[in-house]
Amino acid sequence: MKIFVAHTARDRDFVANLSGALREVGHEVIDPFSAVFGSSLVSEVSASIRSADAVVAILTSPNPNVFYELGLAAGANVPTLLAASTGSAVPADVMAVPFVQIGGEVARDVQTIVRRVGELTRTSPLSTATFDSAESALQAAAEQPAVLEAMSPTDFERLVMEFFKEQGYDVIAEAPTRDAGVDFALKSPSDGSTILVEVKKLSAQSRVSVDTVRRLQSAVSVEGASFGVLVTTSGYTAAAVAMAIDAPILLRTVRDLVHVGSNKTILESPVPSNDH
Amino acid sequence: MTPIADSNAVRDRDRVLPQHQAALTLLQARLSTPGATQVRWLDLACGRGQILASLDANLSYQARSKLEYWAYDLNSDYSRETMRTAQILGFASLECRVGDLANFTHLLPADTRFDFITLTNTVHEFEPSQLAKLLVDALSRLTDSGTLFIYDMERIVPPELGAVPWTRDEIRGIVFCILDALGASQYRPEVGLWFHRTTNGWNVQLQREHLGILQDAMAERLETAVAAGTRAIAAALSRRLSECRKALETLTRYGAATAEEEDDKQRLLFEFWALSRALGDEQ
Numbered sequence: 001m002k003i004f005v006a007h008t009a010r011d012r013d014f015v016a017n018l019s020g021a022l023r024e025v026g027h028e029v030i031d032p033f034s035a036v037f038g039s040s041l042v043s044e045v046s047a048s049i050r051s052a053d054a055v056v057a058i059l060t061s062p063n064p065n066v067f068y069e070l071g072l073a074a075g076a077n078v079p080t081l082l083a084a085s086t087g088s089a090v091p092a093d094v095m096a097v098p099f100v101q102i103g104g105e106v107a108r109d110v111q112t113i114v115r116r117v118g119e120l121t122r123t124s125p126l127s128t129a130t131f132d133s134a135e136s137a138l139q140a141a142a143e144q145p146a147v148l149e150a151m152s153p154t155d156f157e158r159l160v161m162e163f164f165k166e167q168g169y170d171v172i173a174e175a176p177t178r179d180a181g182v183d184f185a186l187k188s189p190s191d192g193s194t195i196l197v198e199v200k201k202l203s204a205q206s207r208v209s210v211d212t213v214r215r216l217q218s219a220v221s222v223e224g225a226s227f228g229v230l231v232t233t234s235g236y237t238a239a240a241v242a243m244a245i246d247a248p249i250l251l252r253t254v255r256d257l258v259h260v261g262s263n264k265t266i267l268e269s270p271v272p273s274n275d276h
Numbered sequence: 277m278t279p280i281a282d283s284n285a286v287r288d289r290d291r292v293l294p295q296h297q298a299a300l301t302l303l304q305a306r307l308s309t310p311g312a313t314q315v316r317w318l319d320l321a322c323g324r325g326q327i328l329a330s331l332d333a334n335l336s337y338q339a340r341s342k343l344e345y346w347a348y349d350l351n352s353d354y355s356r357e358t359m360r361t362a363q364i365l366g367f368a369s370l371e372c373r374v375g376d377l378a379n380f381t382h383l384l385p386a387d388t389r390f391d392f393i394t395l396t397n398t399v400h401e402f403e404p405s406q407l408a409k410l411l412v413d414a415l416s417r418l419t420d421s422g423t424l425f426i427y428d429m430e431r432i433v434p435p436e437l438g439a440v441p442w443t444r445d446e447i448r449g450i451v452f453c454i455l456d457a458l459g460a461s462q463y464r465p466e467v468g469l470w471f472h473r474t475t476n477g478w479n480v481q482l483q484r485e486h487l488g489i490l491q492d493a494m495a496e497r498l499e500t501a502v503a504a505g506t507r508a509i510a511a512a513l514s515r516r517l518s519e520c521r522k523a524l525e526t527l528t529r530y531g532a533a534t535a536e537e538e539d540d541k542q543r544l545l546f547e548f549w550a551l552s553r554a555l556g557d558e559q
Contacts, residue, residue, distance in 0.1 A: 242526035
């Protein structure tokens with residue numbers, strides 16, 4: 001099983017022991033403190049939780065990040081095991097969730113958690129449906145937030161790249177990509193100009209900020225590209241939308257892409273419509 | 277260069293910063309070259325000598341004894357601290373200079389050239405109008421096989437009042453512009469991007485031998501290169517200021533909608549001041 005362990009920095013040593021024991025019995029462990037998540041930490045943590053078979057939450061102190069991750073697990077219907085030390089406050093909302101009391105004897109606590117994790121079973125696994133095109137995958141992602149949320153930012157970025165390929169755009173092989181501080185670059189089929197694309201996979205509640213637009217605008221200028229496109233799973237703040245006005249930046253959501261995907265001129269407008 | 281009060285030089289004996297590790301790895305290779313008996317190293321903006329923090333473990337005594345170490349910093353207290361650290365490392369020789377980084381070349385003996393020059397975590401503190409001169413002066417002070425190693429952050433966290441951090445792409449543009457003006461347009465050194473927990477860093481190493489020009493020819497082109505680099509820097513600053521102003525204008529009008537955008541607002545305000553200050557009357 002894939003186990004996500006939510007914990008604070010203070011419990012690192014305990015979690016290192018726990019992770020070792022879980023791996024020994026064949027589980028895959030995701031530890032947010034040791035995983036290399038890249039720049040979209042929040043999104044990757046969210047995707048990791050949603051795609052996990054179980055979450056173990058170590059509640060030795062009232063840490064907001066751990067509670068947030070616990071909330072994500074609840075929202076995604078991921079089986080969860082709470083491990084709290086004696087006297088730790090367990091929120092009333094999760095009092096009925098499977099629970100282990102940590103007594104302070106590490107080896108015994110670890111073995112107890114490992115045994116209880118084995119009892120957890122995923123009740124409604126996420127759909128593993130495959131799609132025959134990036135457009136249909138994006139369409140499903142736009143209609144079923146759970147599909148989108150379980151996708152890692154890298155997978156989502158690849159999907160968007162494939163989508164543009166299907167729409168007739170060339171992904172430049174020697175793309176500036178990271179060189180330009182963006183995810184990838186396209187060549188316009190109409191005039192061969194370079195279009196920089198930045199993909200932001202965020203939770204549905206999030207909004208892309210004004211500084212993200214500014215950074216893309218800066219990359220467009222430094223690289224001499226004709227314009228930049230921001231694609232997000234969520235939406236944009238009012239300031240971000242205003243920042244894109246009269247700038248060589250297009251703001252797009254997943255829904256925008258799939259609704260006008262059949263229209264090959266989707267990215268040809270030099271001035272964004274900004275109707276988000 | 278004017279000091280930035282918010283900036284603090286790091287001094288932690290138990291910590292080797294990755295950028296220092298990178299620089300010392302290059303130095304290690306140079307010291308390991310068969311026949312190398314002496315390596316002259318200029319540590320520009322040496323701060324409190326953090327790069328030397330674990331040098332007794334990083335390099336053998338034999339290797340350290342080949343090093344002629346030159347420390348240079350604006351802050352005399354920092355320089356003294358660096359010298360105290362350096363004195364027990366068994367270097368072949370030690371020199372220290374205190375002065376404005378913009379004038380470093382005037383405070384060093386005119387005929388002294390260096391095999392290795394390091395400039396780490398400092399570019400953001402440097403006045404942009406003098407940055408091109410600093411880079412060109414450093415290049416002109418390299419031996420024929422010398423290396424200039426530069427490392428800095430794309431964003432300072434927390435922001436420092438007056439600091440102008442550069443992105444990897446901007447630095448690449450500035451460096452290439454200077455190389456073009458020096459007549460070394462065939463040389464396109466890699467400018468690397470490095471992810472850290474709170475920010476990104478960039479680095480570049482410039483090899484004197486790849487410039488493909490003699491020292492005399494270089495001397496003739498110094499002014500042209502400084503002028504070209506300064507123009508590129510001014511253009512980048514103007515563009516950034518314009519984008520920064522627009523971003524602040526939108527935040528003024530619509531407010532910060534997320535905590536991330538609230539952070540953006542603070543950072544943009546710092547940047548706006550730093551860019552306005554750097555551009556001065558040119559605005």
